[in-house]
Amino acid sequence: MEWSTDLSTYPTYWHSRLKRGFGLGTGSNYRPWLRVRDVPSDGSSGNPKGITTGRTYHLLSKLERIYFHYLDRQPDVVDIREQFPILALSETQSLCAELGVKHPAAGRYPEPFTLDFLVTRQKEGRLVYQARSIKTPGDAADEKTRAKLNVEYQWSERNALDWKLVDVSGFSDDLQSTLVFMRGWFSHRYSADERIANDFSQMFLKLYEPNVPLKELIQACASRMKRGYSLAQNDFRYCAWSGLIPVKLNSKLTMHLPVTLDGKR
Structure with missing residues (x-):
């Protein structure tokens, strides 16, 4: 149109x-x-x-x-x-x-x-x-x-x-900050590679524990995949943004807190 x-x-x-x-x-x-x-x-x-x-x-x-x-x-x-x-x-x-x-x-x-x-x-x-x-x-x-x-x-x-x-009843401050956090890969000018994204998401989900801060999980993935921590941060952001890592959108998402995944407690 x-x-x-x-x-x-x-x-x-x-x-x-x-x-x-x-x-x-x-x-x-x-x-x-x-x-x-x-x-x-x-x-x-x-x-x-x-x-x-x-x-x-x-x-x-x-x-x-x-x-x-x-x-x-x-x-x-x-x-x-x-x-x-x-x-x-x-x-x-x-x-x-x-x-x-x-x-x-x-x-x-x-x-x-x-x-x-x-x-x-x-x-x-x-x-x-x-x-x-x-x-x-x-x-x-x-x-x-x-x-x-x-x-x-x-x-x-x-x-x-x-x-x-649009039903905006679920439009919370946490939802806004989580979406902005995830799309940080774009503002950081990260160039996504689908093969690496698939490998990273599989590694992240394998190592995932609900009570471990996100920073530690990313560091563990970076170490296993031999990638720099800064690069691995953007790997995570891109995987979350694209749905390869199913982050619960209405939960608070920061590096220093555990990350909540859909279907996980």
Whole structure:
């Protein structure tokens, strides 16, 4: 799914932003309609670099950051577009009139609805698009917010786009810190080797003990495999990120604490 670059199909007051690519493109060429600087923040926004696309993202809340990291490690996800605008203005205006919802506007000019995420997955040789909205439980219960989400849902439904409000009940600080810890291999510019990753994960699971600090387990693996400790740290991070080592995501993950694995006590 991609919007046309023909400016004549859009209101003239959007042209300056569209000429700069906002809301257009895919993959590394996509530019979100809204950026961190455009939206008031309580300090929970962020600009991580994506592993899937290699570009810098504009995430407006802690919940968005958690969901982004969650998506970025899934092997069937081939594109993640944040703050994706619905540029079909006549369609959303018609829906708002039908549903009795006030359309977003900047002054007297209508603004597009924006999907928090448009996710592209590769499924059985074809691309599948998913619209996902991220809201705190409080916002999700707010009547005005729910009315706007209904416009997103109705528009998506009429355009054969799978839309869902993401369940954020399990989005904890530990989940966020664990995902960031695991993806450290990427920020450290570690070059993954699948053969070494398979060997490391097998060694780690063989030596694993639930009460041993992670640092000691990595040191033991490094010694057995004759690899430097720093390199072995990134071996672990990559194996955890890619699922070769099944780390329990909602547990605290640091070098000085034991690591909890899914299915292990």
